[in-house]
Amino acid sequence: MNEKKHKGQSIHAASIVGEQFIKTIMDSTPNMMGYWSTDLRCRYANNAFSEWFGMPPEKIIGIRFQDLVSAQLFAQNEPHIRGVLAGEPQRFERTLNKADGSVGHIIGHYIPDFGADGTVRGFSIQASEVTGLKEIEAKLKLAACVFENTLDGVLITDVNGTILSVNPGFIEITGYTADEAVGQTPRILQSNRHDQAFYDSMWGEIEANGCWHGKIWNRRKDGELYLQRMTISMVPDEDGKPMRYVSVFRDITALWRKDEYIKHLAFHDALTDLPNRTLLMDRIDQKLLHAERERSQFALMFLDLDGFKLVNDRLGHNVGDDLLKDVAKRLLELVRRSDTVARVGGDEFIFILDNPQGRDEVAEVASRIVSSINEPIDVHGEAFQIGVSIGIAVFPVDGDTSANLIKNADTAMYAAKSAGRNNIRFFSTVGRVS
Structure with a gap:
């Protein structure tokens, strides 16, 4: 008899230990856990549950569900309560006000507790606070929105x-x-x-x-x-x-193209797209530096069209502009990679011939220019023929600065023009025109 009584006491003690162990686990979990009977009174609440509502467990146990939460929150939860009391597990997300005044977000579960006869005798509540995760989720959604849009x-x-x-x-x-x-x-x-x-x-x-x-x-x-x-x-x-x-x-x-175009306009003639005077002066200065270093030379040819003013005045600027474009095209066909041709005035052009092999080569190129310009030019179905006068200054004998070279080539050009159409003149080393 004593042995049976001792055994019963041992089982009871073990049961108490087991219950305490389970209670310790449930109170230690960060998830809110509680149990509610069918009359919606709390029968159990763990520490996390108490901390959320700011009430000790003894005050929560026995309290009615509708007295623990606001009327608005109870109305939100009521459909889930009816569902779990009907034996259907419930899962939902909810934003709640904590006891400390802060806002928290939970994922809640209502789990029905069935008796031996299969009827629902209550339900347990498990709620996990996911406020931090929701904040991260919101940030990720914002980042994804920015990423996508x-x-x-x-x-x-x-x-x-x-x-x-x-x-x-x-x-x-x-x-x-x-x-x-x-x-x-x-x-x-x-x-x-x-x-x-x-x-x-x-x-x-x-x-x-x-x-x-x-x-x-x-x-x-x-x-x-x-x-x-x-x-x-x-x-x-x-x-x-x-x-x-x-x-x-x-x-x-x-x-970038717009920027490059603006830069291009600053250094090129708007009509012919040839280098303008600004770019020409820079090219001449570069030639001067290179020529002095390499002990080489270059020729500067000043071109003025013969008969262009007559065409421009008689047929208008549109025809004159197209005529100038065709002249520019013909000059470019004669330019080597190291040469430069620029438009410096209405019908005035400057051709820089890089490192010619003597006066004869300069004269030959000038003659080719004259021949090319003399070819009939078709503008709007009508053929025109103009000429060109060319004055030539050679570095270093005819000047050692861009200003002097242009001035002397211009002087030679006027001498060529005075002699009639399609003439070529070199500026002499003594300032006279030969």
């Missing part, structure tokens, strides 16, 4: 340079779809306009500072080159080592 191209790679993700802006700019780009490397965009030193410098800056920004030429899927302004940023892991690389870029080709 920014007009800039965005490219994300792993540390090995394999493309992990691209945004619609990338697709619009490059012409590659996401399926075509992901798994490749940014080398699919390479233009071959930059040498290895450029890329070495770029990656050296990324390694040193964590980012690089600048301009780079790349190539679209259809082969077209485009200029982009780009930033590459290194995304570090917890140890500060590279984990991802993010490239954000914008197509600035149109802006």
Whole structure:
């Protein structure tokens, strides 16, 4: 009898220990756990549950559900309460006000407790606070929204340079779809306009500072080159080592072309697109430096069209403009890569012949110019014939500055014009015209 009683006491003690062990586990869990009977009175609440509502467990146990929460919250939960009392597990998300006044977000579960006869005798509540996760989720959604809707191209790679993700802006700019780009490397965009030193410098800056920004030429899927302004940023892991690389870029080709066009207009004649006086003077100065260094020479030929004013006055500026364009085209056909032809006035041009092999070669080129300009020019279906007078100054014998060379070639040109159409004159070393 004593043995049986002792055994019963041992079982009871073990049961108490077991209950205490389970209670310890439930009170230690960060999730809110509670139990409610069918009359909606609390029968159990763990520490997390108490902390959320700011009440000790003894005050929660026995309280009615509708007295613990606000009327608004009870109305929101009532459909789930009816569902769990009908034997159907419930899952829902809810934003709640905490006892300390802060707002928290939970994922809640109502789990029915069935008796031996299959009827529901209550339900347990398990709620996990996911406020931090929701904040992260909101930030990720915001980042994803920016990623998807920014007009800039965005490219994300792993540390090995394999493309992990691209945004619609990338697709619009490059012409590659996401399926075509992901798994490749940014080398699919390479233009071959930059040498290895450029890329070495770029990656050296990324390694040193964590980012690089600048301009780079790349190539679209259809082969077209485009200029982009780009930033590459290194995304570090917890140890500060590279984990991802993010490239954000914008197509600035149109802006660059506009800028280049403005620069071009500043140094070129608007009608013929030949170098203007500003660019001509720079070219002459460069020739002077080169010629002095290499002990070479060059000839400057001043051209003035014969008979152009008559055509321009009789038929108008439109015909005159087209005539000048055709003259420019003919002169360009005679220019070598190292030569220059510029328009410096209404019907005045200057031709720089680089390093001629003596006076005879200069005279030969000048004669070819005369012959070319003398060929009939067809403008709007009508043939015109004009001539050209050419004055020539040679560096260094006829001047050692751009101003002197132009002045002396101009003097020689007036002498040629005084002699009649299609004449060529050299400026002599003594200031006379030969």
